[in-house]
Amino acid sequence: MYLLAIVHILQSTLLAVHSCPALCACSYGNSGTAELRLVQCSDSGISAVPINVPADTVKLRLEKTWISRVPRAAFYNLSELRFLWLTYNSITSIHPSSFVNLKALRELRLDGNLLTSFPWEGLRDMPHLQTLSLHNNRLSSLPAHASLFLPNITYLDLSSNRLTILPAEMLDLWFPLPGQQGGPVQRRILGLHDNPWLCDCQISMLMSLSLSLGSPVVLMDQLLICSRSLGQSGMLLTQVELSRCMRPSVQPAATRVISPLGSNIILRCDATGYPTPTLTWIKTSAYNDCCQEDIVENSEQLPKHLDSFMQESPRVGVRWSIISLNGLSYKDAGEYRCQARNMAGISEAQIKLKVAGITRIFRIPKRKSQKTPAKSSSKYRKPNQSTATTNTPAVKENQIFQNIPPPLINKTQTASNLVSKAFAIDKTYKTNIADAKKNTQTSIKSKPLENSTTALLSETLV
CATH class of the missing domain: 2.60.40.10 (Immunoglobulins)
Known part of the structure; x- marks a missing residue:
């Protein structure tokens, strides 16, 4: 049963691929290397875009039908489509995503419809599109952003519409400045005739530039008609004296x-x-x-x-x-x-x-750290250097104490022995200091007495 289901699905797929839509004619054309499927639907009973067009269709023509709108993703399954003709129908609107997945499309024709606007952003879904024909519609304006989606278009037919002015962005696209063109200048064919152009310097300069030698733009018809204002009768552009042009x-x-x-x-x-x-x-x-x-x-x-x-x-x-x-x-x-x-x-x-502040920057040398000088010990002092505290008894005592040789400490001595010896040394030191002071005081007291005795003897002799 599982195998039968798979076979049924494959058969249905093959029939969908190779079947032809109702009220349409399918045929094969020879391109020299392979046969290409062509589908043409031109019956007045068709009112919507067929949804069962074979997936391998290369050229689709929907002509002279009652189709009024092109819905979203109307041709999504036709990834191999190269030519799409939707001419002389009753199309009034096209969804911006109508042309999704048409990566191979080269030519799009919408002549003879009732379009008052065109979804220019939808051209992003057709990166290889070169021919776009909007002849004989009801377009009254050409938006400035349209130039963003037309860099690859080499054939653009806007004739027989209701256009009055051209945006400056479009003219920049058709006549690029030197240095703005990425590669060699791309030649374009433009159809601008049969529009009620306003007589201004814009359309006049386009005409003169298209006639110059080596112009990147070629006009299908050079006899453009313009008028001073809307509703007035037109005249040939070459017969109009334009005074509003200003550099x-x-x-x-x-x-x-x-x-x-x-x-x-x-x-x-x-x-x-x-x-x-x-x-x-x-x-x-x-x-x-x-x-x-x-x-x-x-x-x-x-x-x-x-x-x-x-x-x-x-x-x-x-x-x-x-x-x-x-x-x-x-x-x-x-x-x-x-x-x-x-x-x-x-x-x-x-x-x-x-x-x-733009200047040449040199490498700033690292600043050496200034170390604070260590306190100089007594052995680095100069011989004549003295301080205010060197004559104090405390300092002398320290110096005397420093001259006492340190006791020899045996590893086996206990802490108590070391303490007792330290007290003995300190006691001996203090005794020596006391004896020295006593002797000094005795010598000082004896001197005046000796002087007084000498004075008494001298008086007696006299």
Whole structure:
């Protein structure tokens, strides 16, 4: 029974893989090296994305159906899918996670639907996507963050929509500055025609740059129509005289900044221009001082474009940006440039940052510990050196006591014997001292008596 169950599961899986969805046609195409499964569903009775499309499908076409929405993970089982066409349906919404697991997808077409917005962040699930066609929808705006998900797109068709302006971030993507392009310039094909563009310098500069020699952008149709304001009749862009173009100007908050080591600082610059300029920060040089040769040699390669900064646009034509440096170190010192760019030109301002206290540091010699001199003993005193206490009897007694040779101590002697001998020595010493004092006093008293007797004899003789 267990084997029969396994066989049944395998058969069901094989049927699911090789079966064709209802109202769809499945076929194989030859790519030269292998046969590729193609699935086409174009019946008007289809109102939802089929869920039983064979897993080995390489190209899926859902065309001219009543599909109105693309749900989450609608194509999750189609990991080998390379071409997805959802053209001329009634799609009004696409879930941001609709394209999960489409790692091999190369081409996505959504022409002829009713889309008013597109989930640009969903392009992250299709890292190899190169062709994106949104022709003939109802898109009225192109958000600035869309540029973050379009670096690999080489064919982008936005024609026949309701677009009026292009964000500056999109123009930076299509016309990168020298040094910002990681590798060789990638050529792109853009479809921008049949949109009610506003006549401004942004769309005009895009047109002129696309016509320049070696331009990275090629327009499908160069006859773009624009109008002075929404609702007005349009005219060819080449016939419009644009006067609102203004090259950006940059004003830094400070041109020289000195801050102590370990502090936190913010560098800021403001830019004005039309179209609203975008700002970038570049560190062009390290601190070049006589005492910082080692730091300059070990610094990273410059100039370097900085990624961690903020920028905001409070109104049209104005943009500000700040860069925050926390815990300043020696390598942060140097020259920073705030660069503003729009379709009319490029401007920049420089800010010099110096970290206070940057000097060459020598090794400080260790301070020798000053030892307190030991008390000098009597044997190191000079012969003529004397103190106030050397003439006192106590000192003399000590000196006399020190001249007494120490008694010979036998290991077999007891503590009581040693004590008795010590008392005997002390008694002898005290007796000697008393006799010496007595003799001294006697000699002193006898001298005056002798003098008086001599005086009496001398008077008698006279």
